[in-house]
Amino acid sequence: MVHYQRYNLLKRGGDEEAGTLVFLYYRSRRPKLWSLLFLSLVSCTFILLPYLLTTSSSSHLYSLGLQSEGLVGDIDAKAPLCSAISNGRIWCDRSHFRSDICRMKGDIRTHSPSSSVFLYSSKSSNGFFNYVSSMVYDGEEDQDDELQHERIKPYTRKWETSVMDTVDELDLFSKRSNLGVHHPCDVIHNVPAVIFSTGGYTGNVYHDFNDGIVPLYITSQHFDKKVVFMILDYHNWWVTKYGDILSHLSYHPIIDFTGDDRTHCFMEAIAGLRIHDELTVDSRLLRSNKSIVDFRNLLDRAYWPRIRSLIQEEETEKVQYQVRKPKLVVLSRNGSRAIVNENMVVKTSEEIGFEVHVLRPERTTELARIYRLLNSSDVMVGVHGAALTHFLFMQPDSVFIQIIPLGTDWAAETYYGEPARKLGLKYIGYKIMARESSLFDKYDKDDPVLRNPRSLTKKGWEYTKKIYLEDQTLRLDLARFRKRLVRAYEPHNYIMKVPKDTWSLETEAIKLGMNDGDADGFKTFSTPP
Numbered sequence: 001m002v003h004y005q006r007y008n009l010l011k012r013g014g015d016e017e018a019g020t021l022v023f024l025y026y027r028s029r030r031p032k033l034w035s036l037l038f039l040s041l042v043s044c045t046f047i048l049l050p051y052l053l054t055t056s057s058s059s060h061l062y063s064l065g066l067q068s069e070g071l072v073g074d075i076d077a078k079a080p081l082c083s084a085i086s087n088g089r090i091w092c093d094r095s096h097f098r099s100d101i102c103r104m105k106g107d108i109r110t111h112s113p114s115s116s117v118f119l120y121s122s123k124s125s126n127g128f129f130n131y132v133s134s135m136v137y138d139g140e141e142d143q144d145d146e147l148q149h150e151r152i153k154p155y156t157r158k159w160e161t162s163v164m165d166t167v168d169e170l171d172l173f174s175k176r177s178n179l180g181v182h183h184p185c186d187v188i189h190n191v192p193a194v195i196f197s198t199g200g201y202t203g204n205v206y207h208d209f210n211d212g213i214v215p216l217y218i219t220s221q222h223f224d225k226k227v228v229f230m231i232l233d234y235h236n237w238w239v240t241k242y243g244d245i246l247s248h249l250s251y252h253p254i255i256d257f258t259g260d261d262r263t264h265c266f267m268e269a270i271a272g273l274r275i276h277d278e279l280t281v282d283s284r285l286l287r288s289n290k291s292i293v294d295f296r297n298l299l300d301r302a303y304w305p306r307i308r309s310l311i312q313e314e315e316t317e318k319v320q321y322q323v324r325k326p327k328l329v330v331l332s333r334n335g336s337r338a339i340v341n342e343n344m345v346v347k348t349s350e351e352i353g354f355e356v357h358v359l360r361p362e363r364t365t366e367l368a369r370i371y372r373l374l375n376s377s378d379v380m381v382g383v384h385g386a387a388l389t390h391f392l393f394m395q396p397d398s399v400f401i402q403i404i405p406l407g408t409d410w411a412a413e414t415y416y417g418e419p420a421r422k423l424g425l426k427y428i429g430y431k432i433m434a435r436e437s438s439l440f441d442k443y444d445k446d447d448p449v450l451r452n453p454r455s456l457t458k459k460g461w462e463y464t465k466k467i468y469l470e471d472q473t474l475r476l477d478l479a480r481f482r483k484r485l486v487r488a489y490e491p492h493n494y495i496m497k498v499p500k501d502t503w504s505l506e507t508e509a510i511k512l513g514m515n516d517g518d519a520d521g522f523k524t525f526s527t528p529p
Contacts, residue, residue, distance in 0.1 A: 088121025090148050090174050099156040099215070101272035102172055108193070108266040109183050110230070112258055116171040117195070117269065118183060121147060148174035154232060154272040155197040156211045167199040168232040168258070170271055185265035191226045192268040194219055195257065199233030203363070206279075206386035206415070208238070213245060215273035217295050218281055220249055222288060230255045230264070241367060244302040279392065279419035292423050296392060299371065306368035307375075326489060328354035329374055331361070331382030331390065336470050337405055339383060340438075341478070348478055352489050354379065361387055379488045383474060384412045391416065396424030399488040403476070404431045406439060407453035407468030430484050438473040 092102040107120040150172040157163050196216065201207035220227050227250050231239075234256040239246065246254060255264065276282040283291040328349050332342060339345060342358075349356045357377070361370055374380060374393040382388050383403045391400050400420045404412040412429065420427045434440050434450040443449045448456060449467060457464045 088119055088147065088174050088177070090119060090150050090172050092150050092152070092172075097159050098275045099158050099272055100152050100154075101219075101270065101274055102150055102152050104172065104174075104269045104271070106267065107177060108269050109185060110257065110264045111183065112261050114171065115168060115232070115258065116173060117271065119148075119172070119174045120177040120183075121174060145176050146173060147176070148172075152271050153197065154195055155200050156215050156273050156275040157200055163200045167197050170195065170232065170257075172271060183263060186262035188265045189228055189252075190267075191228055191252065192223060192270065193228045193230055193264070193266045194223075194273075195230045195232065195269060195271045196273050197232040198235055198238050202233070202235065202238060204386050205361075206389045208242070209389050209392065210279050210415075211275070212273075213242060214279060214281065214292075214295060215275040216249060217298065218276060218286070219270060219273045221286075221290060221294075223250075225249060225251045228252045228255060228264075228266070230257045232257050234259060244306060244368065245299065248298055248302045277419075278415050279389065280422055292419070293396065296396075296423060299393065300375070303368045303371040303375075306366075307372045310369065310372060325353060325355040326378040327376060328356050328379040328381065328485075328488075329377045330356065330358045331380065331387050332358050333383055333385060333387070334360075336472065337383045337385055338473050339403070340473055340475050344478055345381070345476060345481065348482055349381075349485055352482070352485050354485070354489065361390065384408045384416070388416045391420050391425060392423065394423075394425060398425055399428065400425045401428045401430055401484055401488060403474065404429055405468060405472050405474060406432065406434065406437045406450070407457050407464055407472075409453075410457070411464075426488075428484055428488065430481060432474060433477065433480075436474055436477055438475070439467070439471070442471075 088106045090102060090104050092100065094100045104117065104119045109118045109120070110116075111118060151169055152172065153164055153167045153169050155164065155167045194216070196212070196219075198212060201211060216229070220229075225248070229246070229250055229252075231254060239254055276285055279292070281290060281292045281295050283289045330342065330346060330349075333339070346356050346358060357373060359370065359373060370390060371393045374390055375395060377394065377398065379399040379401065380391060380394060381401045381403070384405060388402060394400065400416075402412055402416055402420075409431065417427050417429055434445075437450075439449055445451075453468065456467060
């Protein structure tokens with residue numbers, strides 16, 4: 001359910017990662033007794049000593065795009081420097097049309113029953129919990145107890161009011177450190193938290209990656225897996241389905257923010273995710289200079305162990321050689337935008353010389369199996385739709401043919417064509433003729449539905465959805481489509497012979513970009529003379 005709308009506010013609004021700092025300065029509190037101050041200092045020293053001795057200083061500041069006491073963060077190159085944010089402060093960037101993001105530093109404690117995160121201010125500047133000062137709270141509260149209050153819906157489709165209305169909201173409070181005595185920690189974490197939502201369009205594979213997985217990578221990659229993920233609108237199936245990827249983004253168990261009523265305590269936290277563009281990681285916006293290719297390499301590492309076990313489970317024929325044909329995968333659809341002569345497309349592809357596999361991904365299909373098939377393929381063919389998100393599983397330099405139904409030109413290019421080229425795929429767009437659409441039999445040949453789809457799609461999403469997405473099937477002109485298949489085959493018009501007993505694991509390892517040690521003992525790959 002992708003909305004065919006494009007907002008160019010990023011281009012008009014200037015630097016994507018520039019933000020506005022919102023600070024709230026506090027009134028000075030009345031001084032404590034010198035004896036209590038001394039007791040607090042001594043006690044804190046003993047509490048913090050294990051942290052100081054066992055971890056580097058940078059591991060506890062977890063720079064969120066900031067410089068503090070000489071430590072440089074790495075959330076992105078364009079993020080504002082937040083060295084001015086001291087303990088007890090909340091910084092929110094609401095300048096982007098796609099998502100909001102808030103950062104907190106200090107004594108941070110969750111409260112799931114109220115969907116809140118509390119940040120207790122501290123007089124100290126070291127960023128650590130001020131437990132002892134909380135213990136000397138005198139029981140009084142006044143109008144200054146709540147120092148700052150922010151609200152955020154940590155989902156990356158900020159401009160879509162209808163879907164954002166379904167996403168849980170998170171309250172962020174900054175309060176006097178003394179009040180922490182009423183909110184004791186149940187679990188203390190020595191790594192930062194990233195809080196986000198898996199609500200909205202989650203369940204559609206395009207949105208799972210575009211609105212969730214890729215932004216999570218962008219936001220958390222600089223933590224080097226030393227981060228805890230807390231999820232609003234939590235779904236067990238989502239965590240299970242994408243567990244292989246999530247385990248390569250964090251060492252720690254994922255927390256259901258609403259379902260876990262324990263108080264989790266952190267020293268730093270990010271609420272919300274940063275998104276760059278459609279299925280894209282823009283290296284210009286990250287200090288690490290990582291790109292969508294680096295994200296895809298992470299997918300390789302995530303799925304290789306499972307793929308290796310799948311290979312070992314399969315029985316292979318014991319023959320000396322096999323003929324290696326280029327592999328073509330057809331992503332099959334049922335219902336809307338289905339190819340009604342798909343069997344002839346398969347036959348035509350085989351006649352050209354491809355080894356053809358028809359893939360019908362379901363919501364319950366194991367991603368590792370899809371990944372293995374596409375990762376080892378040379379060509380993928382599919383009609384515009386969410387399933388094409390699986391192009392992320394293909395090797396750079398592979399060929400991706402997108403069949404473009406009537407009325408979907410802009411969306412096909414924006415959501416899949418452009419991102420595929422950024423990944424390094426050889427992209428071929430096949431724009432169908434009116435006669436290849438089932439709409440040709442429903443409308444007069446001079447009807448704008450056939451002659452000028454743009455005149456209807458520009459009226460809004462409902463027109464695009466009703467006419468072109470839900471009410472159209474395709475019957476491809478095989479003579480015309482064959483030209484695209486031949487074009488895709490040309491770089492692969494060779495026959496490679498390889499020993500059958502070494503093809504499975506070793507070739508898969510090479511396809512996945514693994515080094516020799518990862519290929520289960522294989523050292524060298526060579527074809528027989």
